[in-house]
Every structure is written in C-alpha cells, then in structure tokens.
Amino acid sequence: MSLIEQGIGFGLIQASIIAIASVGFTMQFGIANLLNLAFTEVMSLAGFVAYATLSHSVNLWLSLIVAACVGAVSSLAISKLLYDPFRRRGAKPFTLVIVSLALNLLLQNGILAVVGPSFFTYPVTLGQENIRVLHARFSGDELIIIGIAVGIMLALHLLLRFTQIGRAMRAMSANRDLARSSGIPAARVEAVVWAISGALAGIAGVVLFLNVSTFNPATASSFLVVIIAAAVLGGAGEVYGAMLAAVIVGEAIGITSLWIPSYSTVSAFVLLVIVLMLRPEGVRGILNLSREAA
Amino acid sequence: MSSGLSIYIATLFVYAGVSIIACWGLDLQYGSTGIPNFAYIIFQAIGAYVAAMLTLGPAKHGSVITYQQYLFGARLPYPLPILLATFAGAALSVVVGPFLLRRLREDYLAIAMLVLSLIATVVTEADVGLVNGTTGIFNVPEPFGSLSPATQSWIYVGTVAIGVLICAAVVRRIVHSPLDRVLRSVRENEVAASSLGKNVRGAKLATFIAGNTMAAFSGALLIEFIGAWAPSGWEYAETFVYFSAVIIGGRGRRGGVAVGAVILGVGISEAVRYLPTFGDPSLVGAVQFMFIGALIIAFLWWRPEGILPERKRVFRLPDEAPLVEVESA
Numbered sequence: 001m002s003l004i005e006q007g008i009g010f011g012l013i014q015a016s017i018i019a020i021a022s023v024g025f026t027m028q029f030g031i032a033n034l035l036n037l038a039f040t041e042v043m044s045l046a047g048f049v050a051y052a053t054l055s056h057s058v059n060l061w062l063s064l065i066v067a068a069c070v071g072a073v074s075s076l077a078i079s080k081l082l083y084d085p086f087r088r089r090g091a092k093p094f095t096l097v098i099v100s101l102a103l104n105l106l107l108q109n110g111i112l113a114v115v116g117p118s119f120f121t122y123p124v125t126l127g128q129e130n131i132r133v134l135h136a137r138f139s140g141d142e143l144i145i146i147g148i149a150v151g152i153m154l155a156l157h158l159l160l161r162f163t164q165i166g167r168a169m170r171a172m173s174a175n176r177d178l179a180r181s182s183g184i185p186a187a188r189v190e191a192v193v194w195a196i197s198g199a200l201a202g203i204a205g206v207v208l209f210l211n212v213s214t215f216n217p218a219t220a221s222s223f224l225v226v227i228i229a230a231a232v233l234g235g236a237g238e239v240y241g242a243m244l245a246a247v248i249v250g251e252a253i254g255i256t257s258l259w260i261p262s263y264s265t266v267s268a269f270v271l272l273v274i275v276l277m278l279r280p281e282g283v284r285g286i287l288n289l290s291r292e293a294a
Numbered sequence: 295m296s297s298g299l300s301i302y303i304a305t306l307f308v309y310a311g312v313s314i315i316a317c318w319g320l321d322l323q324y325g326s327t328g329i330p331n332f333a334y335i336i337f338q339a340i341g342a343y344v345a346a347m348l349t350l351g352p353a354k355h356g357s358v359i360t361y362q363q364y365l366f367g368a369r370l371p372y373p374l375p376i377l378l379a380t381f382a383g384a385a386l387s388v389v390v391g392p393f394l395l396r397r398l399r400e401d402y403l404a405i406a407m408l409v410l411s412l413i414a415t416v417v418t419e420a421d422v423g424l425v426n427g428t429t430g431i432f433n434v435p436e437p438f439g440s441l442s443p444a445t446q447s448w449i450y451v452g453t454v455a456i457g458v459l460i461c462a463a464v465v466r467r468i469v470h471s472p473l474d475r476v477l478r479s480v481r482e483n484e485v486a487a488s489s490l491g492k493n494v495r496g497a498k499l500a501t502f503i504a505g506n507t508m509a510a511f512s513g514a515l516l517i518e519f520i521g522a523w524a525p526s527g528w529e530y531a532e533t534f535v536y537f538s539a540v541i542i543g544g545r546g547r548r549g550g551v552a553v554g555a556v557i558l559g560v561g562i563s564e565a566v567r568y569l570p571t572f573g574d575p576s577l578v579g580a581v582q583f584m585f586i587g588a589l590i591i592a593f594l595w596w597r598p599e600g601i602l603p604e605r606k607r608v609f610r611l612p613d614e615a616p617l618v619e620v621e622s623a
Contacts, residue, residue: 106587
C-alpha cells in the first residue's frame, strides 16, 4: 500500500510545480488567446538567474522574489515587443504559435550559449530529513515546494475574488469587449496579467530546478507539454480549471511512474492529445468552476 | 579536386536534395492545404528506420542478438529498402490520418501533432527493442559498396537527383490539377469549401498521405547515405526547421520552397561551420538555432509570403478576358 501512497505523494509534488506553471500559462492564453510556447524559457531564465543569486549566498526566499521579478519583466517585454505587434496586425493563432516556438528556440539556445551545456544543481538543501505523511516520504525541499504552490493558489484566489484588479481580469477573460465597454482599461489589465503570469513562470522555474536533482538549459522545455496538457485540460484560460487539471496531470505522472518509470510523462502527453482531439475545451462546463454562486 | 573535397560537395548536394524533397512534402500539407503537420518528422524517421532495417538484415540470428536491437529486418537489395520505406510512410499515414485530421483550431492541431512527435521520440528512446533506443541504428551500408567513396557519393547524388525529379513531377501533377484548387479552397476557408460539396476530408487525407510519403522517401534516401539514424536527429525542433524553410522560402510555391530548403537545410549548417570558433564547440548548434529562430520571426514580420511568393493564378475565360484573378494569401 505504501508504494501507491509514495506515488501519490510524488504526484503531489509534480502537481505543485505544474500548478504554478500552468496557471500562469493559462492566464496568458486567456488574456491574449495565444499559446505562449516560450513560457518555459522564461521559467528557465528566471531559474538560472536564481541559480546565480543562490550561488552568491542569497537566501532561497529572496532568490524566489528575484526570479518572480525576472519572470514578470521578461514576460511583459515579450508581450509588448513581440506578441502585441503581431496581434495588432491580425496574425492568425497559428502564426503566433510559430513565433512563440521561434522565441522558444531563441531563448533556450541563448541561455545555452551563455551558461554552456553542463548540468547544474541549486546549492541549497533545506532539510534532507524525511517527513512521513501516511506512508509517503517527503523531504524538506518537497514540502516547501508544495507549501509555495498552495500559498500561491490561495493568493491568486484572493486576488481574483476580492480585489478590483482581479474582478477586471475575470471580466476580460470572460468577455473582452463587454469588459472594455464597462470601462475596464484593457491594455493596463493585460499588462498586469502578463506581469503576474510572468512572475508565476519565474517562481515555477525556481521550484522546478529545486525539485530536479540536476538541470541544464533544456530541462524546462521538457516540461512544456505537461504544462500545456494541464492548461488545456482545465479549459484554456480558466485559472481554477488549471489548478484542478494540474492535480490530475500531476497524479497521472506520479502513478504512472510507479509502473513504467520511463513513460511517466508520456501519460501526460497522451492525455493532452486525447483531450485536444476529443474535447478541446477540457473540463470547462463540466464543473462550472469559475461561476460564482448567484 | 581532392577526394575529400569531392565527397564534401557531394554530401552537400545530397543534403540539399533530401531537404528539398522533405520540404515539398510539407508544403503540400501546410502550404497548399493548411494542415499544420508538426508530426512531419515522424514520417521521415519512419522512412529512415524502415530503410535501415531492410538493409541491415534481421537483428536476431536464431537466438543470438546482434549488437543492435530492432523489431524486424531483411537484407534486401538496393533500391528495395527505399521503395518499401516510402510505402511504410504512406501506410502509416493512412492509419493515422483519419484520427488526426479533425476540424480543430489550427494552433490546437499544431500542438497535438507536436506532442505526437514528442511521444514518438520518448517511446523510441524508452523501448530499446523497437529501433535500438537512444543509440539508434547505425552501420547501414551504402549501396554500391564496392566502389571508391568518392564515386559512391557522386552516384548517390545521381540517385537523389532522380528522386528530386520524381517528386517534382508528382508535385507538378498535383499543382496543375483540379485537386490543387480544392486544396487551396480548403486552406482558405474549409467551411466554404465543404458547403460547395468538395470532399474536404478526402482532400486533406490525400495530401496528408502524399506529403508523408515524400517525407518517408527523403528519410530513406538520407539514411542510405549517412548510414546512421538516432532519436536525437529527429526531435520536434526539426519539423520546425522544415516549417521555417517552407515559410521563408515561400509557401505554396515549389521553387520558393526549394530555395528555403537549400538555405535552411544546407546553407545555415554550412555557413556556421566557417565562422571562427568561439567558446564551447557545442555553441555552434545553439547559434544555428538562435539564428533560425530570429530569421523566422524576421520573415514573419517583414515578408510573411516568403522569398518567392505564391504565384497569382489567373483563370481565363474562353474569350480571353481574365474574369477571376485569385491571389492567394
């Protein structure tokens, strides 16, 4: 029995990392209607910047904040300098996919050119002692990751539900034109969404690099499809859907890793292809997650 | 001319020819019909693997496994492996096509196919018995093995040239046919085409199969020349390079796509070779991809129709008055 619980526990950690990333990804899709395939490279960039600060004895929490800022600034820059001009021209969604894929290549290889092809590890260990929760063992790092994810989800929920900007974001995601005619400043809200989702990307990058034993410039991009899987499964653009889907995808990976370890991420890939082919809107509509009680 | 230089130039010609065939196939699918086939590289890989397995012979002799493991094998004389590999690509397309070619948002479909390509890479690497995993299949003997390397290479250039001519004839046949008009109508507005009674599904499946067959053909040609094929050579980014060639060269136009194929398939790899070495040798690959990424963004911004844009089609009525001018986007 404990093996399954170990798998579920492992899946929970995966779900935490995926949740932070896919919520950011789905926010970008919701606001701009584009699949930002360069998302993982923003994660990677922030992760490597955090590596630099950590190597200079800056503590983990401060490095997380630095990474979030790096992510926010770069995402804002990318949207303003690259995606917005193409969107203003009326580029088709597929063209934007190609552009974002090109940017992915640019950024990934740019990072590769700067740091080299070797593998790195974060010089941080926050408690190697194993804490047991119902037969599953978690190390200190892993509990921190889960804690960060839960904290972020809570903060996002409070933001979306109780702040004016959160309401504006939800309004724009639901019906952009109606939101604009209600007086919501679309460009400003968009910038906020890019900044927040960029910050999420930054944090996700650090958390990802913290979790894997070693990482190199290609590590983050191997995560891209898993993130897209969670975002699409949850309904593209739905934040709460992405949170739920992240748990589903994370557990799928965790449990598959018990039986066929080398195929664990493939389960997420297959899930994504099936969802895209059969029900592209994901779980949207089944659960009515973003509807408020009347 | 020294033998080494001669072989080098022959290699360039072979790569160029193979790239041209591969890009024409993709152009049939994406340029003419609008299918964003990001799983294209899988079919090139199928062609290469099948050709290799049919040249090397079975992996097991009795109960003894040779140093490479793969699913099946036969020692067939040239050019049978290439022909059968091409057929394998076509067969797989027939099986996979109906499932993949649904009416789906273009970017979703692209992602689904990209993910398929990833699944294929992961499965190949994980299941060593399939096609020898990460190591890949190697030591595939070149045809005409008894001749000197330089002569071999140039004869192979001839083989590839014949292949290019065959594919050019096939593409030309399609382009100057009613099928082509159906394909372009599907590309521009699938719903309108369907409402006119055109067999959209059939047309899409037909180009899907045709394009992937050319991919398999190019893969088979390539592996008979270079002798080895591993998953690292067909990552999903490779499809992107072919897409870049089609977009930069000019989608929907054979000559344009050929230009793009030569520039991206051969030009960039070779040009970077002659840059002064700086830093880590592995940087070269990184710089190549950065350049391709930047190039494609630049082209999409400033010249999305490509170097050689698609030709305007003029349909003349019998009394010589051009009533309808169709300019494709």
